[in-house]
Amino acid sequence: MRAVVFEHFQTFPSLTEVARPTPGPGEVLLKVAGSGACHSDVSIYKEFTPDTPGAIPPAFVLGHEVSGWVEEVGVGVTGFEKGAAYLVYGPIGCGHCPACSRGQDTYCHNVASMDYLATGIGRDGGMAEYVTVPARNLVPLGDADPVAAAPLSDAGLTPYHAIKLALPKLAGGGRTALVIGLGGLGQVAVQILTALTGATVIATDMKADAMERAAANGAVTVPGGEGQVEAIRELTGGRGVDAVFDFVGAAPTIRTAQQVVARQGRITVVGVANGTVDWSFFGNPYEAELTNTYWGTIEELYEVVAMYRAGQITPQVERFAMDDALDAYRRLEAGELSGRAVVVPHA
Numbered sequence: 001m002r003a004v005v006f007e008h009f010q011t012f013p014s015l016t017e018v019a020r021p022t023p024g025p026g027e028v029l030l031k032v033a034g035s036g037a038c039h040s041d042v043s044i045y046k047e048f049t050p051d052t053p054g055a056i057p058p059a060f061v062l063g064h065e066v067s068g069w070v071e072e073v074g075v076g077v078t079g080f081e082k083g084a085a086y087l088v089y090g091p092i093g094c095g096h097c098p099a100c101s102r103g104q105d106t107y108c109h110n111v112a113s114m115d116y117l118a119t120g121i122g123r124d125g126g127m128a129e130y131v132t133v134p135a136r137n138l139v140p141l142g143d144a145d146p147v148a149a150a151p152l153s154d155a156g157l158t159p160y161h162a163i164k165l166a167l168p169k170l171a172g173g174g175r176t177a178l179v180i181g182l183g184g185l186g187q188v189a190v191q192i193l194t195a196l197t198g199a200t201v202i203a204t205d206m207k208a209d210a211m212e213r214a215a216a217n218g219a220v221t222v223p224g225g226e227g228q229v230e231a232i233r234e235l236t237g238g239r240g241v242d243a244v245f246d247f248v249g250a251a252p253t254i255r256t257a258q259q260v261v262a263r264q265g266r267i268t269v270v271g272v273a274n275g276t277v278d279w280s281f282f283g284n285p286y287e288a289e290l291t292n293t294y295w296g297t298i299e300e301l302y303e304v305v306a307m308y309r310a311g312q313i314t315p316q317v318e319r320f321a322m323d324d325a326l327d328a329y330r331r332l333e334a335g336e337l338s339g340r341a342v343v344v345p346h347a
Helices: 039-047 146-153 157-170 184-196 208-216 228-235 251-260 298-309 322-334
Strands: 002-006 014-017 027-036 065-073 085-088 130-134 138-140 176-180 200-205 220-223 241-246 261-269 289-292 317-321 340-344
Touching: 002 039, 002 322, 014 322, 027 085, 027 146, 027 317, 039 322, 065 130, 065 146, 085 146, 138 298, 146 298, 146 317, 146 340, 157 184, 157 241, 157 261, 157 298, 176 184, 176 251, 184 200, 184 208, 200 208, 200 228, 208 220, 220 228, 228 251, 241 251, 251 261, 317 322, 322 340
Parallel strands: 176 200, 176 241, 200 220, 241 261, 261 289, 317 340
Antiparallel strands: 002 014, 027 065, 027 130, 027 340, 065 085, 085 138
16 A cells, blocks of 8 residues: 655655555554645654654654544444444553543553554554554545544644643633744634634744634734734733633744733643753742643543534645646745644545
């Protein structure tokens, strides 16, 4: 079968022939419906080195945003009908520590002893015609479009987890939320905030078309650049933003978040641009929190799918045939995609 393989650090992946996998005990073989191309993939093959924290040696198939149809099951697996559509929960922990028992494989206590972190991160992923996944990691999609759903396993789950943790800051009248960075995750975050809260959602980006899409989903937009901080604070009546979600994570965007957050507000850095910032007692609004999050739980992915099926989340996807999978990554690197690139192997 054809697959997009990460073969060497700091080297563009290849589209090559690999053996079709066979499901082991407790696993399911999926015929891949769609696989999202994520900036994390770019970091894995372009930026990581063997010494990068969290780096896992190649080679493996990329693709951690995956949906598909059941093709066959391994030993001990029951309750799955061939042809049924599922979304894959990517993270895979040890399965027996306290975090994994909560479905929070992202924070597995035994991660240092694991050979991989997730489907598509160390373990062969879904940027291929077929993929095997643990049966436990499958979330049913019913009759919903699995291709459009594929990015939700990260681009939906990651913002949902961050927003859910910040909901206490957004309870009550007159609250505001700010989304910094309107790529795939930021656009879904606007939709989630609009569906789950009564807060005024402010969205900011350097790209006009990205802000137009956010505005269409109910956000008040502020362009990046000169006057950005002042405009955001003006929209809050000068008091600042109750919950800020930074989907970039670079030093300038975190600094912007610090300048606009309200007293007792919360800044959640979701983007992994690895920015660093200064902090001081009197420079930080009293009791304003600065934190980060990583992915989410499998229980939360069930909730994300429920929102998708109810029409509350509509990811914008651009579909690519398997032959064009590498072009999807090239365009992702160049910033030329307006939505999430989803490779459809069996189109």
